[in-house]
Amino acid sequence: MIGEPPMDPLHTQSGMPESEAAAEARRLIDDWAARPVPHHPTSFRDDTAPPAFGTAPPVKQPDVFDTAWRHTHPTRFARVRSWTARRFRTAR
16 A cells, blocks of 8 residues: 555564664563463372282273274284275276
């Protein structure tokens, strides 16, 4: 439009002089550095008492072995199915 500055896709023209930009950057960095560092636990301790007799009862684990086994050891039917898919997918 008329009266607007030309478009600057690289944003090379700053709205403030270099000295003001440096002062603003220093202020932002100092403000960030003054904040305390939040500490998050990286581990936890289970303080529950062990069972009075024997070992702890087993905990059910999700079964992902079957899927992994089928992925690495396909059945004969899966091999034939993939062979036919490749065979009929190719152009003749």
